[in-house]
Structures are given as structure tokens and as C-alpha cells.
Amino acid sequence: VSTQSTGILAEVYLYNSNTNKYQVKDIEEDERGENSDQHTLSRRRVIPLPLRKLNPATHGHLLFQPKHKVLALYPQTTCFYPATIHKPPETEDEDYQVMFYDNYYAEGYAPPLPVPQRYVLDFKDKKRK
Numbered sequence: 001v002s003t004q005s006t007g008i009l010a011e012v013y014l015y016n017s018n019t020n021k022y023q024v025k026d027i028e029e030d031e032r033g034e035n036s037d038q039h040t041l042s043r044r045r046v047i048p049l050p051l052r053k054l055n056p057a058t059h060g061h062l063l064f065q066p067k068h069k070v071l072a073l074y075p076q077t078t079c080f081y082p083a084t085i086h087k088p089p090e091t092e093d094e095d096y097q098v099m100f101y102d103n104y105y106a107e108g109y110a111p112p113l114p115v116p117q118r119y120v121l122d123f124k125d126k127k128r129k
Contacts, residue, residue, distance in 0.1 A: 023038065080121070084099050098115050
């Protein structure tokens, strides 16, 4: 897996309408049970998570398909990394199977891992000019 995450799973705890900035905290707590990782972010840096799972039987056309580039929450972490869809869920309760980029493997991807639907986001490759 890349040594740098593309984002963290955080919770918004304050929005400042004067500055249009969000105060967020990493959902992972430190050893003392405190959220030590807090950030101030602009709206363009905050990506809301989906609220509902898609049912493939009725909304399969909205699911990400194999080879689609996504940001996905690496299992058992609070970090999002670039990945590619290996297999979309076949039922509402099934996870996506995603392959995270990893230079350790000759093909450039680690073997597929399950990631819940709500933690798989469209990857928008924003190259700065």
C-alpha cells in the first residue's frame, strides 16, 4: 500500500460560516481515548460519505464497475487510499472487492480486499496546473 494516505475518515464537529471552514477530527482515538488528530478544512477538501447502501438488484447501474478508480478505506484503518474495483457487490449486504495500489506486487496491486460500500468513493484525479 502507498505510504501516504489520500484522506482520513473524520467527523465534522464544527462548521464556521464566517470562514466557510470545517473543523474535523479523526475518528480513531489515541491510547487515552482522545481524538488527537484535528484539522481545519475548506469545503472542497471534505467528501461526505454515502448514507445508504445500493441494492444491486435495483440500482446496479450506479455501482462502480471493475477497473474503476476509487478511493477506499483500507481495512482496519481510518485512511483512504487509491484503489481499483475488482468486483462490485452482488447483494445489498455484500462489500466491494477492491485492489489497493502496491508497488510490492509486479502488477502494481495487492490482492482484493473487502471494503463496505459506504467507504468506497469515486476517485477524482485532480492534477494541479
